[in-house]
Amino acid sequence: MTEREATETPPSTRPHVVIVGAGFGGLQAARGLARAPVNVTLIDRHNYHCFQPLLYQVATATLSPADIAWPIRHILSRQTNITMLMARAEGVDRDRRELLTSEGPLAFDFLVLATGATHSYFGHEEWARYAPGLKDIEDATQLRRRILLAFERAEVASDPETRRRLLTFAIVGGGPTGVELAGSIAEISSHALAPDFKRVDPRTARILLIEAGEQLLPALPARLSAHARERLEAMGVEVLTGRPVIDIGPDHVTLEGGKSVSVSTKIWAAGVRASPAAQWLGADADRAGRCCVKPDLSVPGDPDIFVIGDAAAIVDSEGKPVPGIGPAAKQMGDHVARVIKARLxxxxxxxxxxxxxxxxxxxxxxAAVVKLGRFELTGFLGWIFWGLVHVYFLVGARNRIAVATSWLWNYVTYQRAARLITGDVETPPVGELERDGRSLHPPN
Amino acid sequence: MTEREATETPPSTRPHVVIVGAGFGGLQAARGLARAPVNVTLIDRHNYHCFQPLLYQVATATLSPADIAWPIRHILSRQTNITMLMARAEGVDRDRRELLTSEGPLAFDFLVLATGATHSYFGHEEWARYAPGLKDIEDATQLRRRILLAFERAEVASDPETRRRLLTFAIVGGGPTGVELAGSIAEISSHALAPDFKRVDPRTARILLIEAGEQLLPALPARLSAHARERLEAMGVEVLTGRPVIDIGPDHVTLEGGKSVSVSTKIWAAGVRASPAAQWLGADADRAGRCCVKPDLSVPGDPDIFVIGDAAAIVDSEGKPVPGIGPAAKQMGDHVARVIKARLxxxxxxxxxxxxxxxxxxxxxxAAVVKLGRFELTGFLGWIFWGLVHVYFLVGARNRIAVATSWLWNYVTYQRAARLITGDVETPPVGELERDGRSLHPPN
Structure with a gap:
């Protein structure tokens, strides 16, 4: 189709671009096609775009879900050629050029799969129920529930062993999410929660950050990584590097070499596996399940189908794999919009x-660590920079104000604004309450 | 026990006051005992105190749960004789003087049951799954999910009948909660959602407010009630008074006289039944299950056990039943603390x-209606007064600021800050998507 034809095509017969996933990549692709002579349908199983880098702050009670999530419809409401469909994508029929969804099949002329990634337990899927990961809002409120409930249950328990286990937290994986979670749990224990418990002292909580590799934050230079480790240790976090986890059960984590730790709350921040985009397409994938794409991000043999973001495997100009981070997904979203416009x-x-x-x-x-090209920042300046960047990239003025206000309030008062245990799930009682309730009231 | 003995008692042998429920009544009782020579244990199945009068704003996407809920532990952290226990109360053993909880029995010297109320479907408990009510945070996020999802599903549906049903909302019960929900759904349809949908027009949503009695807001004088009705009708709400509901099914509501309306989202704001406090005690209850109490709020025959708030049945000095509202529960909480101190x-x-x-x-x-003694307010002034009162009674500076900011933002932009569909529950797909996706894109 030539440009002349495209611009003259009436809206109802324009090529149909279907984008699956409204994360950083999918949303950017949708925006990039705003003025293109196409009809775009953006599909997501949620009605909101979630700002994943701040999920850990929902999990640790600083922010509310609505502070970091925004209705996709509203983000795109001014773009006339785009519509949003809340549905679950379930596969691709390449021959019929249809995306299979929970609402039925949907024909496409161009397909962009921006379906992201999920947790990988390296073949130990049974660990998932004991050590949940953090990829979406539901994960975050569930983790918040587990973390806050551990303190509540410790307060009830009368057996010192049980209390100790309930006040032990293990985070598996020393990347940015693991580091941020460990730091944030250390802070909530020693500040926000400390004055509110009578029987247990939240400041005695034991927080383990377990990393299989030799270094925390492997994407950063050794100097910054060492700095992060020092700061975490100063906050009371026990950092264990070079210690792969070989078993996780309901009440323990076992490290290579046989050391087993009794720990109630376990969080998985280690492996990531791509969503099944490559599988749906019957295309080649790398070990993490990411779909191998051509230099224009299309799938080999099918120039109208693209895979972007965490679901795609591609190398940069130096031959290094493009990392699974927000900015990379956004750049791919931008790029795929350009490719579709060029094709038209x-x-x-x-x-x-x-x-x-x-x-x-x-x-x-x-405290934060920042590396931008040759420019490095740590401490207060790094922390302010980190905060500004994250507020800047949030969607919508309201979210920027809400997050900045919550942080300021948190900074001044040491409190956390969203200490709610929600999502009623049957939790087995500790059942160790002393009958006379006396143990709840220390003599003072 | 005389006063001398009480003040000389060491903390570990002080009388133990167990308060069940951290709503308005229970929290007030706990606060009232702050300086009394007793040990107080406050039990709630949640870790937070929820400001119920604003729950409808969580259900209609204006506020986040954390804006109207606050950790009980934190509220009470400065009171040295009080501790909080997160557990579910399950009964009372009057002979052994023990409260039965999910964590085991707990001995008491004084017991205050402030266990509140739940929905009553007047013997039609099967309606509960189709028409949920609004009593706690979980109810509110679940309702938010249903309301927002109805619009998402209408956008997918191709059958006009289905679309119509999905865009019809019925609120059963014309008290303050029903009126506030109906008004808020009308506003979200005609403002926040209207520009974001391509295929359906949220402004065409049909909102029914169904009241069995002859008047909305029966606690208010007829003039104010008529004013509320006019305002609601001006906003597009269909107000049906004197029309009891005789059946509720998955997709319909049937009114007395046989009229059946096809409606997807149904909300119950009609009947209230007390929690089983009277049952636990084997005490007399009124028709709504509220425990009949003596003039000092104690249970007949047991001066150390009290029932307060929505769980108690008592009349005021004019012989009228004390209403089940926050201020009444607070006054009873205050009173019971005074009674316990007098007894000691x-x-x-x-x-x-x-x-x-x-x-x-x-x-x-x-728009609001206010009656304080002989003083009446409507319109903008009433609305401002309503807002100030609610912000004032919220717990904690942070919540006051967050709620006031959200309202201001909402007022200026017409947007709703918390339009999130959370709490993944399997929702059957509409399955009416047109294969070519064309219907999603109106020719424009």
Whole structure:
């Protein structure tokens, strides 16, 4: 189709671009096609776009879900050629050019799969129920529930062993999510929760950060990684590097070498596996399940189907794999919109070039590590920079104000705004309450 | 026990006051005992105190759960003789003087049951699954899910009948909660959602407010009630009074006289039944299950056990039943603390005297009805007054700021801050998507 034809096509017969997933990549692709002579349908199983980098703050009671999530419909409401469909994608029929969804099949002319990634337990899927991961809002409120409930249950327990186990937290995986969770749990224990418990002292909580590799934050230079470790240790986090986990059960984590720790709350921040986009397409995938794509992000042999973001495997100009982070997904979303527009105009597809902006992680109050090119920041300045970047990239003025206000309030008062145990799930009682209730009231 | 003995008692042998429920009544009782020579244990199945009057704003996406809920532990953290226990109360053993809980039995010297109320379907418990009510945070996020999902599903449906049903909302019960929900759903349909849907027009949503009695807001004078009705009708709400509901099914509501309406989202704001406090005690209850109490709020025959708030049945000085509202529960909480202190001091128990401050309900933007004694307000002034009162009674500076900010933002932008469909529950697909997806894109 030439450009002339495309621009003259009436709306109802325009090519139909179907985008699956409204994360960073899918949303950016949708925006990039705003003025293109196409009809775009954006499909997501949720009605909101979630700002994943701040999920750990929902899990640790600083922010509310609505602070970091925004209705997709509203984000796109001014784009006339785009509509949103809340449905679950279930497969692709390449021959019939249809996406299979929970609401029935949907025909496409171009398909963009931006379906993201989920947790990988390296073949130990049975660990998932004991050590949940953190990929979406439901995960975050569920983790918040587990973390806060551990303190509540410790307060009831009369057996010192039980109390100790309930006040032990293990985070598996020393990337940014693991570091941020460990730091945040250390802070909530020693500040927000400390004055509110009578029987247990939340400050005695034991927080383990377990990393299989030799270094925390492997994307960062050794100096910054060592700094992050020092800061975490100063906050009371026990950092164990070079210690792969070989078993996780309801009440323990076992490390290589046989050391077993009695721990009630376990969080998985280690492995990631791509969503089944490659499987749906019957295309080649790498070990993490990511679909191998061509330099224009299309699937080999099918120039109208693209895979982007965490679901795609591609290398940058230096031959290194493009990392599974938000900025990379956004760049791919931008790129795929350009490719589709070029195709409609009869031009050759441009090649995707990844530009790495930098890496950063926050550790806690006044502490973060930042590397942008040759520029490095730590401590208070790094922390302020980290905060500004994250507020800037949030969607919508209201969310920016809400997050900034919550952080300011948190900084001034040491309190957490969203200490709610929600999502009623049957939790087995500790059942160790002393009959006279006396143990709840220390003599003072 | 005389006053001298009480003040000299060491903390570990002080009388143990167990309070069940951290709503308005229970929390107030706990606070009232802050300086008394007793040990207080406050038990709730949640870790938070929820400000029920604003629950409908969580259900209609204006506020986040954390804006109207606050950790009980934190509220009470400065009171040294009080501790909080997160557990479910399951009964009372009057002979052994023990409260039965999910964590085991707990001995008490004084017991205060402030266990609140739940929905009553007047013997039609099967309606509960189709028409949920609004009593706690979980109810509110579940209702938010149903309301927002109805619009999402209408957008997918191709059959006009289905679309119509999905865009019809029925609220059963014309008290303050029903009025506030109806007004709020009308507003969200005509403002926040309207520009974001392509295929259905949320402004065409049909909102029915069904009341069995002859008047909305029966606690208010006829003039204010008529005003509320006019305002609701001006906002597009269909108000049906004098029309009892005789059947509710998955997709319909049937009114007395046989009229059946096809409606997807049904909300129950009609009947209330007390929690089983009277049953636990084997005490007399009124028709709504509320425990009949003596003038000092104790249970007949057991001066150490009290029932307060929505779980108690008592009349005011004019012989009218004390209403099941927050201020009444707070006054009873205050009173029971005074009675316990009087008992410890060997003084006679004072008699509870209810002071009715007034009644108020908000209808929507710039519209509320307020009656305080002989003083009446409507329109913008009433609405501002309603807002100030509610912000004032929220717990904690942070919640006051968060709620006031959300309202201001909502007022200026017409947007709702918390339009999230959370709480993944399997929802059967509409399955009416047109294969070519064309219907999603109106020609424009």
């Amino acid at each position: 105009a009869g031009s050759p597809s441009p090649t995707f070039r990844y530009r790495h902006a930098g890496d950063l992680a926050t550790i806690g109050r006044n | 001091a060997g003084s006679p128990s004072p008699t509870f005297r209810y002071r009715h401050a007034g009644d108020l309900a908000t209808i929507g933007r710039n």
